[in-house]
Amino acid sequence: MTSKKRYERPVVTKHYSGFMNKIGTSSFSKPMKEIDGVQVTELVEKFGSPLFIISERRIRQNQRNAYRIFKTRYPKVQFAWSYKTNYLNAVCSVFHQENSWAEVVSEFEYDKARALGIKGDNIIFNGPDKNKSALIKAIKEKSKIHIDHFDELYDIIEICDSENLRAKVAIRVNMDVGVYPKWDRFGFNYENGEAWQAIKRIVSNKNLELIGLHTHIGTYMMSTEAYRIAASKLASLARSIKEQFEIIIEYIDLGGGFASHNTLLGQYLPAEETIPSIDQFADAISSGLFELNFRQDELPFLILETGRALVDDTGYLVSTVLANKRLSDGKKALIIDAGVNILFTGFWYKHKITPAQDCGLHTEEAAIFGPLCMNIDVVRESITLPLLKKGDRVVIEYVGAYDMTQWMQFITLRPNVVMIMEDGSVELIRQAETLEYITQRELIPEKLKSKS
Amino acid sequence: MNIAITGLNATDNPGPGVPLIRSIKAHPDFSGKIIGFIYDSLEPGIYMDDVADIKYLIPYPSSGLEILYERICAIHQKEKLDLIIPSLDSELYGFVKLKDRLEDLGIKTFLPTLEHLNIRAKDKLFDFCKTHGINAPKNILLTSPNDINNIPKDFEYPLVVKGIFYDAYIANNIEEVKTAFNKMTAKWGYPIIIQEFIKGAEFNVVGLGDGTGATIGAVPMKKLYITDKGKGWAGITIEDDKLLNLSKMIIEKSKWKSGLELEFIKSEKSNEYYLLEINPRFPAWVYLAPSAGQNLPYALLDLAFGKQVEPFNNYTVGTIFVRASWDLITDIKAFEKIAVLGEI
Amino acid sequence: MNIFSIPANVAVSDTGFVFLPTTGETFTLNEIGKEILRMLQQNKNLDEITEIILENYDIDRMSLEKDINDFLAQLKNYSLLVEV
Numbered sequence: 001m002t003s004k005k006r007y008e009r010p011v012v013t014k015h016y017s018g019f020m021n022k023i024g025t026s027s028f029s030k031p032m033k034e035i036d037g038v039q040v041t042e043l044v045e046k047f048g049s050p051l052f053i054i055s056e057r058r059i060r061q062n063q064r065n066a067y068r069i070f071k072t073r074y075p076k077v078q079f080a081w082s083y084k085t086n087y088l089n090a091v092c093s094v095f096h097q098e099n100s101w102a103e104v105v106s107e108f109e110y111d112k113a114r115a116l117g118i119k120g121d122n123i124i125f126n127g128p129d130k131n132k133s134a135l136i137k138a139i140k141e142k143s144k145i146h147i148d149h150f151d152e153l154y155d156i157i158e159i160c161d162s163e164n165l166r167a168k169v170a171i172r173v174n175m176d177v178g179v180y181p182k183w184d185r186f187g188f189n190y191e192n193g194e195a196w197q198a199i200k201r202i203v204s205n206k207n208l209e210l211i212g213l214h215t216h217i218g219t220y221m222m223s224t225e226a227y228r229i230a231a232s233k234l235a236s237l238a239r240s241i242k243e244q245f246e247i248i249i250e251y252i253d254l255g256g257g258f259a260s261h262n263t264l265l266g267q268y269l270p271a272e273e274t275i276p277s278i279d280q281f282a283d284a285i286s287s288g289l290f291e292l293n294f295r296q297d298e299l300p301f302l303i304l305e306t307g308r309a310l311v312d313d314t315g316y317l318v319s320t321v322l323a324n325k326r327l328s329d330g331k332k333a334l335i336i337d338a339g340v341n342i343l344f345t346g347f348w349y350k351h352k353i354t355p356a357q358d359c360g361l362h363t364e365e366a367a368i369f370g371p372l373c374m375n376i377d378v379v380r381e382s383i384t385l386p387l388l389k390k391g392d393r394v395v396i397e398y399v400g401a402y403d404m405t406q407w408m409q410f411i412t413l414r415p416n417v418v419m420i421m422e423d424g425s426v427e428l429i430r431q432a433e434t435l436e437y438i439t440q441r442e443l444i445p446e447k448l449k450s451k452s
Numbered sequence: 453m454n455i456a457i458t459g460l461n462a463t464d465n466p467g468p469g470v471p472l473i474r475s476i477k478a479h480p481d482f483s484g485k486i487i488g489f490i491y492d493s494l495e496p497g498i499y500m501d502d503v504a505d506i507k508y509l510i511p512y513p514s515s516g517l518e519i520l521y522e523r524i525c526a527i528h529q530k531e532k533l534d535l536i537i538p539s540l541d542s543e544l545y546g547f548v549k550l551k552d553r554l555e556d557l558g559i560k561t562f563l564p565t566l567e568h569l570n571i572r573a574k575d576k577l578f579d580f581c582k583t584h585g586i587n588a589p590k591n592i593l594l595t596s597p598n599d600i601n602n603i604p605k606d607f608e609y610p611l612v613v614k615g616i617f618y619d620a621y622i623a624n625n626i627e628e629v630k631t632a633f634n635k636m637t638a639k640w641g642y643p644i645i646i647q648e649f650i651k652g653a654e655f656n657v658v659g660l661g662d663g664t665g666a667t668i669g670a671v672p673m674k675k676l677y678i679t680d681k682g683k684g685w686a687g688i689t690i691e692d693d694k695l696l697n698l699s700k701m702i703i704e705k706s707k708w709k710s711g712l713e714l715e716f717i718k719s720e721k722s723n724e725y726y727l728l729e730i731n732p733r734f735p736a737w738v739y740l741a742p743s744a745g746q747n748l749p750y751a752l753l754d755l756a757f758g759k760q761v762e763p764f765n766n767y768t769v770g771t772i773f774v775r776a777s778w779d780l781i782t783d784i785k786a787f788e789k790i791a792v793l794g795e796i
Numbered sequence: 797m798n799i800f801s802i803p804a805n806v807a808v809s810d811t812g813f814v815f816l817p818t819t820g821e822t823f824t825l826n827e828i829g830k831e832i833l834r835m836l837q838q839n840k841n842l843d844e845i846t847e848i849i850l851e852n853y854d855i856d857r858m859s860l861e862k863d864i865n866d867f868l869a870q871l872k873n874y875s876l877l878v879e880v
Contacts, residue, residue: 004853005852007854009828009867010826010831010832010867012829012876014821014822014823270516273545360826788809791813792811792824
């Protein structure tokens with residue numbers, strides 16, 4: 001018997017002017033059959049679908065690359081891994097092995113970093129919510145506390161007094177860097193003198209040691225100029241501190257916020273075309289730091305809390321087509337087994353979605369819905385994909401940042417997360433949730449228990 | 453020489469591809485093949501005789517660089533491209549990023565840099581002008597509804613209310629500013645630009661910079677007829693050293709590389725020129741330049757191939773272009789070829 | 797018995813290009829779409845079409861049935877097919 005021809009679903013496409021460019025409208029090129037040399041099919045057969053996959057190699061490459069880029073422009077550089085971006089222990093551990101400190105914004109994240117063996121003085125404690133017990137712990141363990149508001153500053157003064165402790169602190173500064181929205185809800189304002197007032201209050205207290213200045217100007221920033229302004233404003237603050245109080249701060253922390261290559265919904269051109277490279281951000285920051293005018297041996301460390309730009313492209317989500325549907329207006333819809341509960345960033349990104357198997361040349365415009373029985377579960381309003389059938393798989397790219405922290409257990413359980421190791425082996429790094437896992441924290445009042 | 457050119461959409465909002473090709477083909481030294489890169493099967497340039505020798509569909513800029521690159525590679529295998537001249541605003545970022553990879557394939561380009569593309573952004577152009585002492589309409593950015601009440605007193609009505617990327621309204625009083633502000637923030641978000649409205653006549657200049665600050669050529673034009681979409685439908689080359697020198701200064705200060713179009717308005721009040729926009733590519737009326745004695749598109753070709761190009765310092769004043777509508781007739785077979793095979 | 801028919805003026809070329817002269821609309825079919833449309837033009841019924849496709853292509857009956865139904869719905873939507 002002769003072998004049969006490869007099947008493709010029969011399809012008819014109407015030509016509309018402006019929308020009839022079949023070369024142009026498809027947002028995929030080749031199927032993504034493997035990730036870091038491991039077959040996607042093999043992974044799904046072993047670990048189920050949907051499945052998050054993280055590349056260890058990619059994380060290390062990104063981190064080393066970013067370090068090299070900054071280090072060649074400024075002599076003293078330290079990265080701190082932004083826990084909220086992805087705080088799976090395995091992911092954090094790779095960053096820590098690459099010499100990153102921990103940057104945490106809650107007591108939970110603080111404890112997580114400590115449990116991974118990170119020493120207090122390699123933890124930067126940010127955020128507006130640091131309760132008293134967390135502060136005492138952090139002060140005792142000599143972590144670097146970035147004060148967000150005056151109430152926190154007075155809490156720390158009080159704690160140090162009553163517990164007879166000395167705290168290493170920095171302040172978070174917000175400022176006008178010419179981008180909007182202004183992030184003025186975090187930290188002390190630069191322009192109206194609030195930051196300087198906070199600095200004066202700190203240096204006048206014998207129990208507080210001012211060691212750094214911090215800012216974080218926004219998220220998914222596309223302007224390098226904003227970073228130059230931020231760096232130069234912090235640098236001039238550091239110079240004033242030196243001149244007025246003879247204190248040479250240990251570091252300037254420029255936070256994070258570099259845009260990744262994920263394209264925002266509503267953005268026409270792909271991010272890869274319009275987003276500045278890390279080199280360009282680094283150029284801007286290092287030129288802003290010229291304002292310091294310090295002697296070589298007095299230069300503060302430059303700390304970076306880069307999250308998204310280091311981890312977004314290391315994560316993949318493999319999902320399986322559950323059904324093909326045709327909506328009442330004739331439009332195609334695809335239902336896949338990954339919904340917005342685990343792909344939170346789908347609300348603002350046009351993720352790149354690529355079939356995981358060979359497919360025909362024909363493409364069709366379709367909506368992609370998740371599996372949740374909820375109208376909001378829209379993975380993408382409209383995307384052009386090759387014809388996919390039930391059981392086919394797609395790879396959703398750039399899901400390393402925020403998806404594995406902002407995900408929620410809703411209607412379904414969260415899936416396995418695996419890491420493809422540098423040597424090509426595959427390790428499970430977070431087990432899929434079970435009914436037991438979810439209900440173990442629940443209690444049923446006695447009278448509600450079923451009698452049968 | 454095999455030269456690929458985009459923008460064959462010679463519609464009522466025309467791309468510059470067709471006039472670019474006409475200019476290049478009009479040069480006595482040109483011999484080679486013109487490859488049209490098209491986005492849609494109905495781009496009029498496809499159906500014009502003696503414009504592009506062969507046409508290929510290429511992916512929209514929004515599809516991503518890899519897909520564009522692959523398509524170019526596939527075309528390159530057949531056509532052995534020597535040079536690509538992208539001519540539409542939305543393509544430039546992509547081609548700038550692909551520049552080195554194209555160079556590796558042996559395909560040349562002659563493009564503005566990313567910095568060039570950035571200074572022309574609406575909120576950055578004013579800073580550029582300020583730094584170099586070029587008149588530009590006063591500009592402030594509004595970032596909250598509150599800011600409407602704080603528009604400085606020296607901004608007189610009417611004002612132009614502009615979105616960061618698109619849209620502009622003329623407002624005659626604060627109520628109209630609020631209406632326009634709400635409309636645009638709902639659509640495009642912040643910031644909103646409030647710009648001084650300058651009454652006067654519009655002037656345009658087509659130019660070519662070599663990237664070192666030198667102007668290879670520049671031809672000023674006054675629009676004679678403007679469509680309801682604001683497009684020039686007829687224009688005439690004019691003599692005005694002030695405008696020409698100002699244009700050369702802009703090219704010098706920005707070290708502009710590639711073709712460009714400068715849009716000015718001449719204030720009725722002060723008789724000064726104000727720079728409204730820098731468009732980072734040749735305009736759709738570029739064929740007026742060779743017609744007036746400066747074949748700027750062909751000069752770009754020479755620059756791209758590394759030849760020494762002597763600057764033009766003359767052009768014929770009073771050369772007129774009048775755009776025409778002209779129905780091209782074709783057979784469904786030609787349309788089928790483009791629609792199904794992506795080339796013709 | 798065939799309950800579908802393709803309007804007589806629908807022209808399908810070898811490239812899969814379809815021209816509907818009454819409305820001026822044009823379409824593209826993929827390879828299988830083209831084969832099915834041609835068979836419908838030759839008045840083959842659905843059972844015959846199904847058998848021929850099954851014989852030539854690597855596909856199971858159930859999936860094919862779903863796809864053909866969807867394809868017919870698309871054709872109907874575009875007035876390339878009428879129920880008789």
